[in-house]
Amino acid sequence: MYFKEDKMKILKFGGKSLANGKGIHKVINIIENKVGNGESITVVLSARGRSTDQLEEILDRAVNNESYQEQLQAFKQYQVDSYGDFKVDDEFKTLDKLFEGVSLLGDYSKRIKDQVLSQGEVISAKLLTHILKEKGINANFTDSRELIKTDGKFGEAQPLDKLSKENVVKHFKKYNGTTVNIVTGFIASNTKNETTTLGRNGSNYTAALLANYLDAEELQNFTHVSGIYTANPDLVSDAKKIERLSYTEANELAYFGANILHAKTIIPLIEKNIPLRILNTFDDQNNGTLITAENSSKGIKSLSVLENVSLINLEGRGLLGRVGVDARIFKALAYKNISVSIISQGSSERGIGLVVESEKAIEAKKVLKQEFEADFYKKDVNKITVANEVAVISIIGQDLSTFHRPYNALIKNQVIPLLFNNTVSGKNVSLVVYKAQLHKALNVIHGEIFGVAKKINIAVFGHGLVGGTLIDQILKSAKDIEKRKKIDLNIFAVANSRKILLNENGVDTNWKSIVEEGDSYQIKDVIKFADAHHLENLIAIDNTASKDFTDNYSVLIENGFDLVSSNKVANTLSFDFYKELRMKLEKHQKQYLYETNVGAGLPLIDTIKLLHLSGENITRIKGVFSGSLSYLFNTFSKEKRLFSEVLGEAINKGYTEPDPREDLCGNDVGRKLLILARELGLSNEFNDVNIHNLIPENLREGAADTFLKRLKELDSVYQKIKDEQKPNHVLRYIGDLHGDLFKEKGILDVKLVSVPESSALGQVKGSDSIFEIYTESYGDQPIVIQGAGAGAAVTARGVFGDILRLTEKS
Template identity: 25%
Template sequence: MNQEVPQHAVVVAKFGGTSVADFDAMNRCADVVLSNPNVRLVVLSASSGVTNLLVALAEGCEIEQRTRHLDEVRRIQYAIVDRLTNPTIIRDEINNMLESIARLSEAAALATSAALTDELVSYGELMSTLLFVEILHERDVTAEWFDVRSVMRTDDHFGRATPDCAALAELTTNLLKPRLQQALVITQGFIGSEAKGRTTTLGRGGSDYTAALLGEALNASQVDIWTDVPGIYTTDPRVVPAAKRIDEIAFAEAAEMATFGAKILHPATLLPAVRSNIPVFVGSSKDPAAGGTMVCSSTANPPLFRALALRRKQTLLVLHSLSMLHARGFLAEVFNILARHNVSVDLITTSEVNVALTIDTTGSTTTSGSHLTSALLTELSALCTVEVEEDMALVALIGNKLSQARGVGKEVFGVLEPFNIRMICYGASSFNLCFLVPGQDAEKVVQTLHQNLFE
């Protein structure tokens, strides 16, 4: 397979962890890729479960647990190797990588570090891409493995590195673009390298981000995100079985959904696509014929209500101080304190003597509220009275021109009378209306709203 494809028609296809979970799943991905001759670059996540195991190893663990984790990684990867017709060469390569993982996990047991974690975790993507290339070779496809770290330059913020888009564009043009005419190129999502050549990772949702960044650097015609769900829905179908697929959605709407907890896309994924006006297709690798959702710059006749998103594990801080009354600088001091403790504020509402703000702990690897250290609370308490409420949930109604429409409050809050709403943010954005509810009410709130607004 050696097709000449016009460079502007290049499609970048990304497959998530569940899409490359095992031998059969990888073959379904191969079917999807080969069905579209314009797909010239494929970006893969690690096989499902592997990244979590590697993260656990990177955190350092006792030898028995370490052995169990290593055995499970080996089992997942060898289950694919053993299904290949001629596995000898690839078995040696995977075995070498497993030995590197074992060596790094021993080092992590002695002393953990963010740099070591990134290096260890990167092996998930390196192994899945090697295996996928071998599957394509067995189908007589001209496919080439490419180390994305040779073009994905980042800073050295290990664990959540920021790509250098200028360097990426130049390196992609010189090193990657010419290869697309000669072969189907398979590369890794999620990982990159900093100036000294050390491996970095792009953080949560990094594989989608990689695909969009490479699409931008290649001036691709489209980026396809293949996952286990056939598109973007009006809300999570696991919470509301009656949720409906959205066939076409604007970048701004999809970004709002992702920002407020919709797992289908990471918010940062869309930034390169928005910059370069590249459509993003979201579909299911398990059922590509089912269609999906096209995310594009704008849509015709966007509805007032588009979707509902739910974000759990929110912490509410209520700050009370009489010195706020007719005074200046109180909010500035609060935010200075939060910044010093690396705490990012999500939503905020104020009254004359109170400030309520939310902190998102979804990405935290520890328990809810872990960002609220005793040092932070002590510093805030010297300024004001502090109340903390944990295990809250943020419900976001995504729509269009919400702040300009009449009757929105009645349609939304009229059906939420049975629930305790702790905080409301409305008017700051015309694309969303957000409110905070106790965690145990979250699903019922979403179900009630969805029935009233979408069914």
């Protein structure tokens, strides 16, 4: 047998690579270059484009006595289009005859189907041989039916190795040296010379068998992707190419559904230690994925998916402790040639789940009902159900010791696996999920375990001063956060009360002008958008001051959103609403953070929560809660100026609301104080808060403009209060939570007080807030938290902090 000095390489090209246009031209270029470089090659081909699918579709029409001539003509035209004098009349006549017979009989056998489908590979190989010869390459059409001999099982025949190898060696002894054999993949023949096919991934199997029989140097499998990825790139945009795999890992991937591989393809290569390289026909600069006998680095390799499966559940109390149930299941199914890919049962053994091919699910259920008929009668088995809309995700290389991470991430994203199991080695875990959740589940798991940035999808409601500043802060910091913390913050929605901007890839710095041109919306539209684009790790940000928007909290939680809010309303509505919201959060395992509700960006609520949860008894909380009122009374107390002048200055600097009565009435401070009370488990309502309204009664009604014109009427009132203070005292508007805080309710006072200038409250400057937390352990010495308590930038930064805290918990 004569070969070139180099061992032979087997090149296999798939249907997409051989499609009309760019595909087939790239294939020809690859072969020309390899021949030009003096490489010894054999080429194995699939049918071109969708040829196999088209032939099956025509077969279905023919068997149902439907018109198929138009489709058949289109098939023929595709095969010869633009290829000059290329003719395959014999193959077309064979198809005409076969389809006519099927149409007349109204039926066909697997043997007939194999004859029909084989024509796709024959035409493909003849065309490529024809083109290569025209280019001066010594190509030889090789019909694998003359080489690969199989048993008589049509549709999925098994090769007869000894006879097939003899045929291959004999053929390549005759056609060697400069000859490039163009071999039909997928098809073979039995000992009666009847056409058979090799089943799923049959062309790859043909290539692997040839590599084995010829002791090839390498099998190069050219596809439409650049190798094997950590997940299907069509489903997971962050999927990364795997450079190297071992045969064992590849075999696991093949078994658990990797599209490019099939377990039977790997076996002939393992026997001869022949490397397999997965390459991209359309990207000649990519080295693809190399699969060899050498073990690569340990760890999780990839996520594989099986989609055309069904989950069968066998349930019954009588299964508890019963020996041999699994054996009965396998025996009954094996009798009908039904394979089980996954089986799992609970520790109670009251339920057993098994995964089978969807097309065999109905038959499997029937077989199991027959097997357990007596058990149904005795009520040891209650029911057998089939779930069809499911898929299996297998995490190849997953160790159970770290499985909690992807599992918890799924639960957080409201993807509840229906079943899971691990292999005997404990290094692969498979999950069954609803098919509707497959896309999201893959992205959640992939983001959790492959070291790529975890994507956090954010919807911002309210883009005024705080909301707009927050969006700009996130956009400015996003790249740095992704680099440092491996967190990809993606703002997919920005909305005001009327319009919304939606973009699954995230908004950019032009968001503000685009929102105004956006669409009107309801909250269900945001939820539908997130579902349609399989967005994971969802956070809704409420930067409104709207009571109406808080009505959306429950539905957002139910649909997988965590909440972050600078809006104080939800936490100060009725205590029943407050409790119900917490119960819903717990039920759906979602988080609700609102640090900016009190103290803007100061770590007040977190500190109180920590103290309370640790068992520290908090006895009192008091402080200056309002940054705007802090500025007002700090300045008025210190400087010899009229109250109206200082208030006007605060208004002009934007420290107050446009109508300053919203600050002066004390309701905002009252709400903040109520929020803290509820953090301690107190059941106070807003009407329990004793609020000292700073606006004289005669000025409380009327338009804001009228009030602003009458500010001087406040001067005599507050000058008198200021003058009547003790020496070295200053005015502060405070919130004070006190009383017996172990009872159901505490005492909540909001009032203007005079305090020593040297006290902690008295030393507050500018618009700072200050909070004193008294506890049993600290006695009269309070924990003091002080800092900027107002301003859009500070509040937005506090909301940003809550977002980042959520990403760490997720």
